[in-house]
Amino acid sequence: MAARVGGLPLRNVLVVAQLALAMVLLSGAGLMTNTLLRLLSIDVGFERDRVLSIQLSLPYQKYDAARRVEFARRLAAEVGRMPGVIRVSAADYLPLQAVLFPYELSAEDAGEKRTCSALARNIDRDFLAVMAYLCSPAGTSSPPTTAARRCP
Amino acid sequence: MISRTTAAMLFGRTNPLGKEIMTNYRSRARLEVIGLVGDVRQTGLTTEPGCQIHLPLPYGASQYVVARILSQSHDFAADIRSTVRAMDRSAAAGNRDRG
Numbered sequence: 306m307a308a309r310v311g312g313l314p315l316r317n318v319l320v321v322a323q324l325a326l327a328m329v330l331l332s333g334a335g336l337m338t339n340t341l342l343r344l345l346s347i348d349v350g351f352e353r354d355r356v357l358s359i360q361l362s363l364p365y366q367k368y369d370a371a372r373r374v375e376f377a378r379r380l381a382a383e384v385g386r387m388p389g390v391i392r393v394s395a396a397d398y399l400p401l402q403a404v405l406f407p408y409e410l411s412a413e414d415a416g417e418k419r420t421c422s423a424l425a426r427n428i429d430r431d432f433l434a435v436m437a438y439l440c441s442p443a444g445t446s447s448p449p450t451t452a453a454r455r456c457p
Numbered sequence: 458m459i460s461r462t463t464a465a466m467l468f469g470r471t472n473p474l475g476k477e478i479m480t481n482y483r484s485r486a487r488l489e490v491i492g493l494v495g496d497v498r499q500t501g502l503t504t505e506p507g508c509q510i511h512l513p514l515p516y517g518a519s520q521y522v523v524a525r526i527l528s529q530s531h532d533f534a535a536d537i538r539s540t541v542r543a544m545d546r547s548a549a550a551g552n553r554d555r556g
Contacts, residue, residue: 344502347498347502347503349497349498349502350495350496350497350498350506351497355525355526355527355528355529356523356524356525356526357523357524357525357526357533358521358522358523358524359521359522359523359524359537359550359551360520360521360550360551361519361520361521361522361541361548361549361550362548362549362550362551363545363547363548364547364548367547370515370517370518371515373518373519373520374514374515374518374519376519376544376545376548377514377519377520377521377522378519379544380522380537380540380541380544380550381522381524383540383544384522384524384533384537384540385524387533387536388531389526389527389528389531389533390524390525390526390527390533391524391525391526391527392524392525393522393523393524393525394522394523394524395514395519395521395522395523396514396519396520396521396523397514397517397518397519397520397521398520398521399521399523400497400498400499401498401499401500401501401502402499403499403500404499408480408481408482408510409480409481410463410467410478410479410480410508410510411467411478411479411480412467412468412473412476412477412478412479414467414468414469414471415469415471419466419467419468419469420466420467421462421463421466421467421507421508422507422508423459423463423507423508423509423510424499424500424507424508424509424510425509425510425511425512425516425517426509426510426511426512426517427511427512427513427514427515427516427517427519428511428512428513428514429513429514429519432511432523433458433494433511434525435523435524435525436497436523436525437525438494438495438497439494439495440492440493440494440495441492441493441494456494
């Protein structure tokens with residue numbers, strides 16, 4: 306005689322439990338896939354493909370800020386000569402990387418003082434083009450949108 | 458250069474190009490806006506970009522060299538490390554990320 310649980314054959318109980326577990330796993334997988342797709346579709350503001358970033362580690366005793374800039378520029382020139390490299394630049398921090406020192410900015414607009422707390426990034430020539438930021442056309446003030454061109 | 462959000466926060470609908478911004482840094486208390494760039498995610502994928510400004514590199518200590526490459530087929534890491542070593546044996550370079 307087959308084993309029974311609460312009057313039902315054990316086999317039926319196991320099938321129901323397996324189906325319930327499969328539903329839970331399928332729902333979880335679906336939610337995770339949805340989250341992943343949403344993360345991939347987020348516009349980060351620059352083009353992530355084919356960007357190489359090199360983190361420099363220079364001894365502080367030997368390199369002050371000015372010498373670090375000079376070293377980065379010399380390295381950028383060397384990297385720029387490598388086959389397969391389109392454009393090179395340098396910066397203190399990269400996008401998606403927390404910047405530690407906020408700037409408190411203020412400006413006058415129509416007699417009214419406006420303020421905002423901004424993160425500052427120090428960038429060298431061509432950084433915006435290397436990272437393919439969106440730029441307003443030269444000489445215009447229209448805000449860059451997703452339809453705007455990449456910085457030249 | 459300032460970001461779209463910074464322009465909106467500080468100047469509303471007024472053209473910000475050529476306008477002056479005051480900062481809390483004594484050594485660069487006044488900055489002139491010379492360009493507008495799009496917002497870039499700064500602290501994470503799920504955090505909306507806030508105000509951002511971009512200053513010339515000599516204001517900070519460069520830590521990164523970035524390059525736009527033709528394809529990902531070539532591994533640049535070894536070439537770059539040997540270039541860095543040739544420039545200064547006490548320096549080091551890490552291939553932080555490649556998109």
